[in-house]
Amino acid sequence: ERTQVGILGAGPAGLLLSHLLHRAGIESVVVDTRTREEIEQTHRAGILEQGSVDVLVESGVSDRVLREGRVHEGIDLRFGGTSHRIDFAGLVGATTTLYPQTEVFVDLADARERDGGDVRFGVREGRVADVTGDRPVLSYVDGAGTAHTVGCDVVVGADGSRSETRRAIPGLRRYSREYPFAWFGILTEAPPSAEELIYARSPHGFALISQRTDDLQRMYFQCDADEDPSAWSDDRIWSELQARVAGDDGLELRQGPIVERTVLPFRSTVSEPMRHGSLLLAGDAAHTVPPTGAKGLNLALADVRVLAEVLERALGPAGRDALDDYTPRALGRVWKAQHFSYWMTTMLHTAPQDTDFDERRRLGELAMVTGSTAGSTYLAEAYTGWPGLR
Numbered sequence: 135e136r137t138q139v140g141i142l143g144a145g146p147a148g149l150l151l152s153h154l155l156h157r158a159g160i161e162s163v164v165v166d167t168r169t170r171e172e173i174e175q176t177h178r179a180g181i182l183e184q185g186s187v188d189v190l191v192e193s194g195v196s197d198r199v200l201r202e203g204r205v206h207e208g209i210d211l212r213f214g215g216t217s218h219r220i221d222f223a224g225l226v227g228a229t230t231t232l233y234p235q236t237e238v239f240v241d242l243a244d245a246r247e248r249d250g251g252d253v254r255f256g257v258r259e260g261r262v263a264d265v266t267g268d269r270p271v272l273s274y275v276d277g278a279g280t281a282h283t284v285g286c287d288v289v290v291g292a293d294g295s296r297s298e299t300r301r302a303i304p305g306l307r308r309y310s311r312e313y314p315f316a317w318f319g320i321l322t323e324a325p326p327s328a329e330e331l332i333y334a335r336s337p338h339g340f341a342l343i344s345q346r347t348d349d350l351q352r353m354y355f356q357c358d359a360d361e362d363p364s365a366w367s368d369d370r371i372w373s374e375l376q377a378r379v380a381g382d383d384g385l386e387l388r389q390g391p392i393v394e395r396t397v398l399p400f401r402s403t404v405s406e407p408m409r410h411g412s413l414l415l416a417g418d419a420a421h422t423v424p425p426t427g428a429k430g431l432n433l434a435l436a437d438v439r440v441l442a443e444v445l446e447r448a449l450g451p452a453g454r455d456a457l458d459d460y461t462p463r464a465l466g467r468v469w470k471a472q473h474f475s476y477w478m479t480t481m482l483h484t485a486p487q488d489t490d491f492d493e494r495r496r497l498g499e500l501a502m503v504t505g506s507t508a509g510s511t512y513l514a515e516a517y518t519g520w521p522g523l524r
């Protein structure tokens with residue numbers, strides 16, 4: 135069996151790539167060791183940059199995001215018990231859209247099915263081989279136990295943070311940073327507590343009040359990395375969240391049954407280069423960010439927009455030299471998003487070794503960001519996403 139582009143990983147990155155390639159007349163085969171149902175049940179972040187919305191709509195994936203997504207024109211940064219609005223629309227003329235990653239995945243999987251895409255979920259032992267030359271292979275074992283190999287022109291590793299494909303790059307350099315905390319995430323059946331998202335810093339630690347629908351909300355609070363979510367009663371969760379948003383304005387969270395709880399990992403990583411020979415990495419396979427600022431999915435989609443464009447040239451008259459452009463072009467955005475996610479994280483969280491000096495310095499930092507147009511614009515520009523494919 136042969137195809138032009140073999141893609142390992144049918145998450146948002148792998149599926150969007152397959153979709154964009156199809157639009158450019160390029161064939162691909164996508165395989166994933168998870169089933170479609172497993173991927174659909176993985177809760178991830180919920181905020182899309184304008185460029186992410188645009189790629190879904192303009193490339194013809196679906197316009198459901200325009201109908202069901204909720205446009206947010208800003209966020210609240212909350213500290214010292216007071217909210218400070220960052221007006222994205224007013225400052226940088228951009229907005230974000232609340233539309234959970236699972237919905238993005240559903241739209242992409244439906245679009246591939248609609249357009250006759252070749253996506254093989256629930257396989258075993260997905261691998262790439264012979265990536266140094268120009269005849270790489272994608273291999274896997276199907277549900278009946280039969281081994282398959284697909285000869286490709288290039289292969290793409292979109293297989294997430296625990297990527298297998300990444301190991302095929304000799305001399306891969308991995309840059310990373312650990313954080314001494316994690317997030318406790320909940321879904322609650324309650325009405326929204328605020329119009330927009332609230333990112334709160336308090337002496338008790340960080341909290342984020344996000345949303346899903348009129349009657350389902352997503353909230354997070356900083357916890358220890360080894361926290362056991364099942365050890366927490368609903369009451370204890372609510373009092374922890376409420377303490378972190380408490381203030382003179384009397385902000386009260388609207389409570390309801392907690393229907394899901396998880397502890398989210400927290401790490402910054404970048405693997406370089408993002409391409410070796412005929413193998414190219416995209417999304418979490420190449421980099422992960424801590425969740426503060428919701429850059430992970432947006433960055434994966436941005437990688438794929440660059441990658442689709444590079445592959446279109448490389449598989450056409452320009453030839454394989456065009457592949458050389460991928461790493462430098464993708465990494466420009468990756469490192470900006472790394473800095474932004476690190477900055478939002480360290481500005482808003484409390485680390486165990488922090489002193490009173492650190493606490494008061496961060497309040498100074500937050501006053502600089504919220505108290506001037508220059509400071510707020512810096513945050514707004516990064517949060518809403520840097521424009522364009524460069």
Ligand code: DHB
Binds near residue numbers: 178179181425426
């Ligand atoms: C959500 C997650 C984030 O990490 C973030 O910064 C904003 C929103 C969310 O899941 O809704």
